[in-house]
Amino acid sequence: MIKDKVAVVTGATRGIGKEVAVKLATNGAKVIGIYARSDKTANEIKDELSEKGHEITFYKGLVNDKEFVRTTIEEVISQYGKIDILVNNAGINRDNFIFQTVEEDWNDVFQTNFGGTYHFCNEVIPYMVEQKSGNIINMVSVSAVNGREAQTNYGCSKGAIVGLTRMLSRIYSPHGLRINAVAPGMIETEMIQHVPDKKLNNFVHHTNTQSLGQAKQVANTVLFLAQDEDSYFTNTVFKLDGGFLR
Numbered sequence: 001m002i003k004d005k006v007a008v009v010t011g012a013t014r015g016i017g018k019e020v021a022v023k024l025a026t027n028g029a030k031v032i033g034i035y036a037r038s039d040k041t042a043n044e045i046k047d048e049l050s051e052k053g054h055e056i057t058f059y060k061g062l063v064n065d066k067e068f069v070r071t072t073i074e075e076v077i078s079q080y081g082k083i084d085i086l087v088n089n090a091g092i093n094r095d096n097f098i099f100q101t102v103e104e105d106w107n108d109v110f111q112t113n114f115g116g117t118y119h120f121c122n123e124v125i126p127y128m129v130e131q132k133s134g135n136i137i138n139m140v141s142v143s144a145v146n147g148r149e150a151q152t153n154y155g156c157s158k159g160a161i162v163g164l165t166r167m168l169s170r171i172y173s174p175h176g177l178r179i180n181a182v183a184p185g186m187i188e189t190e191m192i193q194h195v196p197d198k199k200l201n202n203f204v205h206h207t208n209t210q211s212l213g214q215a216k217q218v219a220n221t222v223l224f225l226a227q228d229e230d231s232y233f234t235n236t237v238f239k240l241d242g243g244f245l246r
């Protein structure tokens with residue numbers, strides 16, 4: 001049960017993060033959604049959920065902006081008094097092979113994906129340790145687990161998050177926290193809209209289910225992990241990829 005749990009979800013306006021935020025809110029959590037630009041979508045999600053009696057508050061800012069993260073978490077704590085669930089989902093990609101990856105793309109992807117996750121963990125964990133409970137779910141990718149040739153900066157940034165997940169779990173699980181990662185395969189969201197059909201077909205061809213994944217399926221996995229009842233899961237990377245083979 002996650003009723004009345006306070007859940008921070010980054011990247012909550014589109015794709016996977018939106019479905020996660022909606023799933024947690026409709027299951028009774030008080031959700032705090034973080035987003036970068038999509039004001040209209042944030043308002044629409046808020047209106048739709050509040051009409052049905054569910055609770056979501058949005059904060060606009062960049063996950064890679066340390067000061068924004070610090071002040072947001074301070075405000076959440078002063079408003080709700082606790083944070084039970086943190087879903088580090090916001091992410092971007094600028095895909096290329098290693099020798100074609102330019103420094104600016106390397107930095108942007110690292111600062112958003114790894115930097116954002118790091119800043120939120122840094123700010124939230126002290127409160128969770130004080131509470132002696134907390135649940136962190138970091139969104140990574142099969143690229144972090146399998147290594148994909150044309151996703152150099154993206155795969156490395158997600159691999160770094162896997163390292164962070166494992167290290168934090170070792171330190172903080174004895175304090176009542178559970179810290180896991182979810183590694184989706186190719187999920188139908190705006191992030192993959194620019195991926196050429198040839199590449200998508202190739203991905204599907206090497207996937208057991210012969211299909212792309214859906215954001216709702218990822219949200220179901222996050223809900224499963226977010227529920228605390230008697231859970232023994234921590235320090236795990238959950239692959240959610242329809243059986244992707246390479």
Ligand SMILES: NC(=O)c1ccc[n+]([C@@H]2O[C@H](COP(=O)([O-])OP(=O)(O)OC[C@H]3O[C@@H](n4cnc5c(N)ncnc54)[C@H](OP(=O)(O)O)[C@@H]3O)[C@@H](O)[C@H]2O)c1
Pocket residue numbers: 010011012013014015016017034035036037038039061062063064089090091092112139140141142183184185186187188189190191192
């Ligand atoms: N789609 C896939 O195939 C796939 C596969 C494996 C892993 N993932 C991971 O799953 C996560 C979500 O992916 P998605 O496909 O749902 O992405 P998406 O559709 O592109 O949505 C990205 C979300 O992150 C927010 N965001 C981006 N940069 C941000 C920043 N600097 N600060 C704050 N918010 C920021 C966006 O906010 P705005 O709407 O305001 O721009 C949006 O809500 C990412 O970490 C991605 O790497 C995706």
